[in-house]
């Protein structure tokens with residue numbers, strides 16, 4: 308069986324008519340991973356001992372379907388590393404809420420996907436477990452930080468994977484690998500059991516080749532959780548009801564800053580064609596401005612790093628994971644465990660965040676960034692008064708070469724400019740494949756108002772139905 312041609316519904320059909328069992332699906336997935344991951348390195352842990360649910364309730368299409376989970380989401384009894392040396396022997400004793408929900412839906416968690424260390428990065432090159440390769444061209448990055456999830460889905464190792472998105476880590480790798488990925492509204496999905504990076508920005512979301520598959524999985528993992536006080540009590544709709552709808556009259560905002568000079572011309576062309584397609588099919592296009600876009604990169608890197616420096620204090624060599632051995636006293640344990648356990652990018656963020664929060668600099672950096680964040684939120688509020696969605700490119704570039712940008716953090720950070728705002732504003736955002744440029748996939752970003760994931764699914768499924776990008780197979784895997 309070639310998983311790339313399957314969907315959750317088609318697998319459900321096969322399970323129903325008895326042509327395959329859930330255990331066979333799991334075995335099939337493990338042998339595909341064994342073959343493809345030699346080239347991709349998308350998985351840190353393959354969960355070969357997974358207990359496949361028996362007595363499947365096949366009225367639930369998710370039952371018996373294999374899924375992968377990013378390795379910063381804790382899994383009871385399955386190693387969870389967050390891509391870091393400091394957690395490379397960490398065995399959680401509980402499941403994240405999203406993992407419990409996947410299990411309640413009888414999904415088979417086949418493994419834990421590679422990622423930038425502590426989700427800090429945009430290329431997957433900061434992982435302690437090595438870089439991940441893009442299935443479209445193995446010399447290129449898959450994006451990050453959910454690069455393992457993206458490569459696993461795009462290459463057909465799994466139908467769907469969970470990722471996390473603090474500043475674009477679901478959308479940018481989805482864009483780079485030609486798949487769909489959605490970051491829900493802040494508070495829509497429980498973060499309990501997600502290893503924290505920036506607590507006011509982090510959200511778990513779904514990545515899959517087909518839009519409908521993500522709608523089904525998101526419906527299953529969303530909702531209130533009394534273990535995460537930031538989750539909303541709002542009812543979770545069945546997101547599949549928004550698929551395949553007429554888009555006549557849909558109000559689509561195109562911010563001038565998202566089609567500006569920093570975006571490569573060949574990407575702009577693909578995006579413009581997609582906007583034209585929406586217009587030809589009855590959508591109303593409004594040209595707007597998100598005037599504070601020029602401040603989002605420094606604002607995000609100050610807030611994200613400040614929160615990270617605080618969240619990562621718990622990794623002290625005592626409570627979890629790696630502990631340095633050549634030590635003389637307690638302080639030595641802290642200093643050496645953290646010095647040896649964290650990689651360069653994580654240390655850079657901890658230092659930046661600690662500086663921005665320190666007495667004397669707090670007002671100038673953290674407080675100022677928080678004030679600008681409010682202005683960014685206002686920009687979005689203003690636009691959503693008269694628009695249903697905001698669209699543009701997901702990333703100013705297509706996937707770049709492995710090794711090309713890793714030594715230049717500022718360039719890497721600057722490329723996050725189009726994805727970061729949605730996290731700062733807490734609004735839902737997705738990337739759907741729009742076409743190709745430079746022989747690599749281009750993602751089309753769709754953002755909507757808080758809790759209006761439905762409009763995103765509506766637009767994404769429309770675009771998918773027109774361009775049928777899922778029919779293309781990544782070409783980089785051929786020998």
Ligand code: GLN
Pocket residue numbers: 426427428429451452471472473474475476477504611723
């Ligand atoms: N590239 C961004 C960063 O490095 C986003 C990461 C993320 O969303 N986890 O912080």
